[in-house]
Amino acid sequence: MRMSTLGSHYSLLNQMLRQQSDMAKAQMQISTQRRVLTPADDPIAAGRILSLENQISAYAQYERNTNAVQTRLSIEEQALADAGTVLRRVRDLTLQANSGALDDVSRGAIATEIDERIRELQAIGNRRDAAGEFLFAGHSTGTQPFVRTAAGIAYAGDQGVREVQVSPTQAVGTGHNGFDVFMDIAAGNGTFTVATGALNVGGGWIAPLSVVAPAAWTGGSYTLRFIDAGSYEILDASSAQVATGNHASGDAIDFNGVRFSINGAPAAGDTFTIADAGRQDLFTSLDALAATLRLPAGTEQQRAHFNTGITTSLGAIDAGLDHLLNIRAQVGARLNVIDNVTAARDGLELELQSAVSTLRDIDPVEAISRLVMQQSALTAAQKSFAQFSQLSLFDYL
DSSP states (O other): OOHHHHHHHHHHHHHHHHHHHHHHHHHHHHHHTSOOGGGGGGGGHHHHHHHHHHHHHHHHHHHHHHHHHHHHHHHHHHHHHHHHHHHHHHHHHHHHHTTTTHHHHHHHHHHHHHHHHHHHHHHTTBBBBSSOOOOSSSSTTTTTEEEETTTTTOSSOOOOOEEEEEEEEEEEEEOOOOOIIIIOSTTSSSSEEEEETTTOOSSEEEOOEEOOOOOGGOOOEEEEEEEEEEEEEEEEOOOOEEEEEETTTTHHHEETTTEEESSSSSOOTTTEEEOOOOEEEHHHHHHHHHHHHHSOOSSSSHHHHHHHHHHHHHHHHHHHHHHHHHHHHHHHHHHHHHHHHHHHHHHHHHHHHHHHHHHHBBHHHHHHHHHHHHHHHHHHHHHHHHHHOOOGGGGOO
């Protein structure tokens, strides 16, 4: 078969160009440390690499979500700690005010400090997170949650809780709404309450409450009425007598699994209401405490109302402290979940990156060896082309 000189030139030239292209590709692979530069290099591996990179990108978003949630929960945890500090200070002031050595003016001064502590607690409830959103407003993060009205401090947020995805299968709440933290707290001891009758004229006042047989408390509303200073009866909601007993100051009164005592000297006809524990917010409890501290305590009847108010307030403060501690425990549990999720996600992300590296990255030894071979082949092709280009009759004329 005859081959023209021009055709031979083109054939050798195309070979050199292919070899130069292969060598340039090998150099690019070595410089980037990547075997798959375009989908054409390995279509199957390229598809798998794209899928893995999408997963890695999703994990990067989960990491950003986790960091944001962790920051917000840490800020909330500090706010709850500060709120607990405020309540402990109020408790100390309440115990100080309960001293019989203080006069009305001294108790009024303590009430003034408690007013300031209430404003401090309100400011804690209105704190913002790192993004400038209100911590305790629920979904209404742009609305100030706690505002002072004529009736007291009201909650203006909602009862929602935002959740953020921190892994493909898990979401974590970013905090708590202000209603759950500051407004929805059990009154009394969490099971029942005892209240002093407004028309009482004696000196009886309520001592701390306790539950001795939880299963025996069936709930409802009852009235304890003193028949005389040494005996009482308990009436149900229909005024039917359900229990009677004798009484001396400080004696325990057991009824339907609950226990309380009446100190002092109640008068005949004085009443005390026993009922299921409702819910009360911290601000109302502290406002009631400040009002109690401003009451006169000159007469036996006034001291009875004062002592009952102090006992009720101490119970509300203790319930508030326990409630805040439970909320802080929930925050701590969520932070632990984030730590565990972060550790698991980091491990999975490392495995994904390793899989991408296996599919995409080069073997440096193999790539350099191939480049050397391609350089040798190109040099040989260039020499062959130089020699072949001189095989012409014109060179000998």
